[in-house]
Amino acid sequence: MTLPPPHSRGWVLPSIIVVLTLIAGGLGGVWAALIVLASGFAGVTAFHLMHLYRLQRWTKSSLEQYVPLPEGVGGWGDVLAALSRREQKRVAFQAMQKQTIEQFRRMAEALPSGVIVLDARRHIEWANPRAQQWLAINLEKDRGQPLSNLVRIPELRRFLADDLNGALPGNEAAQRALVIPSVFDTGKTLALQQVPFGQGGRLLLARDVTQYEAAARLRRDFIASVSHELKTPLTVIVGFLEMLEETPAAEMPEETRAHYFELMRTQANSMQRLVDDLLTLSALESGSREKEEETFAVKPLLESLQQQTQALSQDKHTVTLILSEEETQTETGTQVETQIHGVRDELASAFNNLLTNAVRYTPEGGNIELSWKIDGEGRGIFAVRDTGIGIAAEHLPRLTERFYRVDRGRSRASGGTGLGLAIVKHVLLRHQGELAIDSRVGKGSTFSAIIPAVRVSRQKA
Ligand code: ADP
Numbered sequence: 001m002t003l004p005p006p007h008s009r010g011w012v013l014p015s016i017i018v019v020l021t022l023i024a025g026g027l028g029g030v031w032a033a034l035i036v037l038a039s040g041f042a043g044v045t046a047f048h049l050m051h052l053y054r055l056q057r058w059t060k061s062s063l064e065q066y067v068p069l070p071e072g073v074g075g076w077g078d079v080l081a082a083l084s085r086r087e088q089k090r091v092a093f094q095a096m097q098k099q100t101i102e103q104f105r106r107m108a109e110a111l112p113s114g115v116i117v118l119d120a121r122r123h124i125e126w127a128n129p130r131a132q133q134w135l136a137i138n139l140e141k142d143r144g145q146p147l148s149n150l151v152r153i154p155e156l157r158r159f160l161a162d163d164l165n166g167a168l169p170g171n172e173a174a175q176r177a178l179v180i181p182s183v184f185d186t187g188k189t190l191a192l193q194q195v196p197f198g199q200g201g202r203l204l205l206a207r208d209v210t211q212y213e214a215a216a217r218l219r220r221d222f223i224a225s226v227s228h229e230l231k232t233p234l235t236v237i238v239g240f241l242e243m244l245e246e247t248p249a250a251e252m253p254e255e256t257r258a259h260y261f262e263l264m265r266t267q268a269n270s271m272q273r274l275v276d277d278l279l280t281l282s283a284l285e286s287g288s289r290e291k292e293e294e295t296f297a298v299k300p301l302l303e304s305l306q307q308q309t310q311a312l313s314q315d316k317h318t319v320t321l322i323l324s325e326e327e328t329q330t331e332t333g334t335q336v337e338t339q340i341h342g343v344r345d346e347l348a349s350a351f352n353n354l355l356t357n358a359v360r361y362t363p364e365g366g367n368i369e370l371s372w373k374i375d376g377e378g379r380g381i382f383a384v385r386d387t388g389i390g391i392a393a394e395h396l397p398r399l400t401e402r403f404y405r406v407d408r409g410r411s412r413a414s415g416g417t418g419l420g421l422a423i424v425k426h427v428l429l430r431h432q433g434e435l436a437i438d439s440r441v442g443k444g445s446t447f448s449a450i451i452p453a454v455r456v457s458r459q460k461a
Contacts, residue, residue, distance in 0.1 A: 010075035013044050051076040066091040114190070114206030120199060122147055122160045131206055134190055136183040147204070153180050156192070164196045179209065189213040225403040229274055229418070233267035240264050270415065277419040280349070281402070284426040291343045295457065298338050298372055298380070299323060301348055306370060309355040316364040324373035338372070340380060341455045342431045350427040353420040354384040354447045360414040362388030362444070378453030385446040391439040399437060400425040424449065431455060 017040030025033030054070035061067035069084040071077065108115055114131030118124060123146050127137050135151050142150055148157045159178040182188035189210045197203035240260045244252075306321040313319060324338070340347065351370075358368045366387040373381050391399070391406055398404045403418040405411040411418060421435070424447075428435055432452045439445035 008075075009078060012074060013040075013047070017041070017044065047073070048076075051080075055080070064094075112208070114204075116147065116204040116206070117197060117201065118147060118160075118204060119201045122202075124150075125201070131204075134182045134188065134206055134208075151180075151183055156180060159192065159194070160202075162194070164194060164202060179213070222402060225418075226274075226278065229403065230271060232412075233271045236267045237264050270412070270417075273415065274417045274419070277417045277423060281419055281423055281426065284346075284423065284430065287430075291345060293342055294344055295339050295341045296344045298340055298382075301344070301351075302370060302372055302382075305348070305351055305355060308352065309359060309368060309370070312356060313359045313368070317359060317362055317366050317368050319368045319370070322369060322371035324371075336458050336460060338374060338380065339457045339459060340451055341457065342451070343427075346427045347431065347449075347451075350424040350449060351382055351384075353424050354382075354449065357416075357420060357447070358384050358386040358388065358445075360411075360416060362386040366444075374456060374458075378456060380451035380453075380456040381448050382451070383446055383448040385444065387444040390441040390443050390445055391437070392441050393439075396437050396439065400435065 017037065020040060021033050021037040024036035051070075051072050054072075058067065058069055066088055069080045069087060072080040108128040109130075111128060111130065114134050115128045116124060116131045116135075116137075117126040123144055124137065124139070124142055126143075127135075127139055131137065132139055135147075137150060148160060155178055159176070162176065176193075178192045180190055180192065182190050187210065188208055190206045191209045193205045193207075194202045195205070240263060244257070244260060302321055302323070306319055310319045355368070355370060362368060367385075368387075369383075369385045371381075371383045371385070373383075375381055395404075395406050399406075400421045402422045405416065405418050408418075410416075425435055428449055428451075432455070434450050436448040436450060437445065438448075
């Protein structure tokens with residue numbers, strides 16, 4: 001429905017007054033006409049003043065929500081109704097805008113990254129809670145402050161001085177990330193990146209790269225350790241080779257030559273063991289070794305491990321095998337044998353590593369005992385107990401780290417690579433098992449490989 005223009009209704013009252021004035025003039029003369037005209041004029045003025053007063057009062061109402069406009073009569077009615085509809089639309093539009101802004105704010109708050117808006121002078125305009133936490137910014141206090149005053153890291157000052165618009169697109173500065181420690185959350189490492197934003201300002205994005213950095217450091221350390229481990233035997237071999245090359249055959253007694261070869265072989269063997277262990281570990285870690293799982297009897301495996309250990313020890317230790325009652329007792333005349341479900345080769349090599357260590361770190365004449373039992377929760381416990389040198393408590397949590405050794409010289413001298421327990425840990429992890437270590441210096445150690453109950457079964461032999 002289209003409304004008549006408001007001013008058209010505005011002519012109604014003055015027209016009535018003119019008509020009434022003319023009638024009064026015709027009937028009662030000039031004075032009557034003047035009285036009617038004056039009264040009419042006063043009435044119209046009062047009418048408009050009343051509407052103006054109501055409208056003015058309305059203008060003081062809240063902007064936030066819709067407050068209905070006063071109702072009016074005649075032209076005022078039309079104008080006020082039109083204004084009212086406009087006002088309704090404005091309030092609805094404003095509510096929608098507010099909701100959108102609120103949504104954006106919540107989104108910025110929920111982001112796993114920190115976000116900081118900086119103006120052209122690198123002063124803080126806004127920061128989401130994560131950025132505030134990581135960089136110890138208190139937005140209420142610090143809004144308008146230069147960021148580099150709050151986060152006093154020289155690299156950050158230089159980073160913020162980068163020209164982001166220099167050679168867009170593909171500006172190198174815009175792609176550069178700055179890695180810094182978090183100011184507040186100690187132990188966290190952050191990667192900062194910046195993009196142009198607004199009028200010469202920039203948006204600073206902070207990501208938590210603690211884990212990534214830790215992994216990178218681990219990788220760097222690992223490469224350094226491997227290089228170091230390989231370098232030592234290589235240097236020895238190269239040294240002897242040079243000596244053999246430089247010394248005329250006639251000048252070197254046969255025994256000396258044989259001795260040098262023997263020493264070179266020992267070093268080459270140690271390098272070979274290291275490379276084998278590295279390959280095993282890398283296959284275990286990458287999960288690439290897709291060996292078939294099988295169900296196998298524990299007893300024959302343990303008996304063969306006992307023999308291997310005895311041979312390795314060259315009868316310098318007493319190696320005993322203690323099987324659980326399960327394996328030895330008879331139920332209604334039938335022997336029960338326990339079985340493990342898993343990758344036999346991997347578990348055999350893990351158990352063997354524990355036994356090799358027992359031989360290595362137990363002085364001559366000591367005892368080594370390998371045992372197998374099922375605990376109260378149905379888990380299989382393969383334990384290797386020795387009466388060896390033992391390990392101080394502070395080393396225990398780090399023993400399964402790659403290349404961690406209590407006594408490097410002793411480990412090397414006995415053919416250790418420093419990777420044995422790391423391999424054991426990985427094999428057990430792949431079988432959802434775990435390694436428990438109990439040790440006392442000078443008394444001996446017990447290493448227990450715990451196999452989860454779901455992988456252990458019993459059968460009549
Ligand atoms: P390594 O090849 O040096 O033996 P491992 O990873 O097998 O490497 O073991 C790590 C370290 O744990 C060894 O260097 C040694 O110090 C200590 N260790 C392991 N087993 C024993 C044990 N049975 N008795 C005493 N120390 C042990």
